[in-house]
Amino acid sequence: MSCCERHSKLLKLCLFCLVPEAMQRVAAANLAVGFEHIRCFFKSVTLQRLIIMVNLSYPGDFRVLKLHGFAISNYYNAVKHAMLYKGLEFEEIYVQPNQSAEMLEISPMGKVPVLETEYGMLTEANIIMEYLDEAYPEKPLYPSDPFAKAKVKQLLKMVELYIESPAHELVPALMGMELPDYKKENANTVLNRGLPALQRLAIFEPYVCGKEISAADIFAYHAIKLSKTLGKVVLKRNIVDEVEGLTAFMRLIDETDIAKKVIADNKAALTKF
Numbered sequence: 001m002s003c004c005e006r007h008s009k010l011l012k013l014c015l016f017c018l019v020p021e022a023m024q025r026v027a028a029a030n031l032a033v034g035f036e037h038i039r040c041f042f043k044s045v046t047l048q049r050l051i052i053m054v055n056l057s058y059p060g061d062f063r064v065l066k067l068h069g070f071a072i073s074n075y076y077n078a079v080k081h082a083m084l085y086k087g088l089e090f091e092e093i094y095v096q097p098n099q100s101a102e103m104l105e106i107s108p109m110g111k112v113p114v115l116e117t118e119y120g121m122l123t124e125a126n127i128i129m130e131y132l133d134e135a136y137p138e139k140p141l142y143p144s145d146p147f148a149k150a151k152v153k154q155l156l157k158m159v160e161l162y163i164e165s166p167a168h169e170l171v172p173a174l175m176g177m178e179l180p181d182y183k184k185e186n187a188n189t190v191l192n193r194g195l196p197a198l199q200r201l202a203i204f205e206p207y208v209c210g211k212e213i214s215a216a217d218i219f220a221y222h223a224i225k226l227s228k229t230l231g232k233v234v235l236k237r238n239i240v241d242e243v244e245g246l247t248a249f250m251r252l253i254d255e256t257d258i259a260k261k262v263i264a265d266n267k268a269a270l271t272k273f
């Protein structure tokens with residue numbers, strides 16, 4: 001058997017999803033799969049195809065998307081909401097953010113959410129949503145027009161940086177911790193610019209970027225839910241009232257079945273926490 005015949009036999013077996021078995025069988029049949037043949041085989045397949053082959057040989061394990069995290073996190077809930085909206089099949093894997101070696105292997109900052117795909121792990125809620133929208137184009141969450149798409153990303157980013165982030169700093173207060181005044185002042189200062197910025201940018205017709213629901217709506221909804229609570233409890237201000245159109249927008253999303261489910265899971269998780 002020539003090198004190429006052996007190589008194509010090996011490749012054929014691999015394509016039948018029997019990568020490990022193929023290696024064993026070929027070796028057992030004394031086909032002398034030497035280094036040269038293996039090198040020849042690996043040269044012929046791209047890394048991506050190799051990953052697909054290996055995944056296919058373990059059906060059911062790698063191919064279902066897995067969302068790691070917990071329902072207390074607004075970032076986790078935004079991604080979960082987007083996945084439910086897109087009708088994706090996925091498994092939820094409960095994990096709290098932490099700095100263990102295992103966690104840092106799947107999430108470089110030890111944060112949640114983490115999306116496990118057949119190709120590897122992804123973190124950062126907006127990046128995960130963008131990936132999912134490209135990989136699963138049904139029920140898009142970003143417009144196809146480049147500028148409209150950039151506007152969705154702009155709004156999402158601005159909510160994250162100038163509303164959610166300053167409010168998020170106050171989370172320890174919800175757990176009964178005393179916060180130094182400078183933290184509250186800092187949150188107020190950023191929110192005092194962030195909320196008018198949202199007012200200038202959001203369209204509310206009825207969604208934040210116009211007539212179609214987008215990733216910005218889903219992200220903003222969960223970010224503002226948390227920020228509203230923190231604003232009320234810690235800063236004694238109602239941030240939703242400060243942006244015209246925001247109350248109606250929050251109600252609109254509140255009324256959807258997906259939001260009801262995600263929020264019910266969030267409440268259940270908070271009670272157990």
Ligand SMILES: N[C@@H](CCC(=O)N[C@@H](CS)C(=O)NCC(=O)O)C(=O)O
Pocket residue numbers: 072073074075076097098109110111112113123124125126
């Ligand atoms: N930029 C990240 C933020 C994620 C994040 O901060 N998640 C929180 C839970 S809501 C977390 O894991 N916190 C733990 C930590 O900050 O170490 C994203 O977009 O996913």
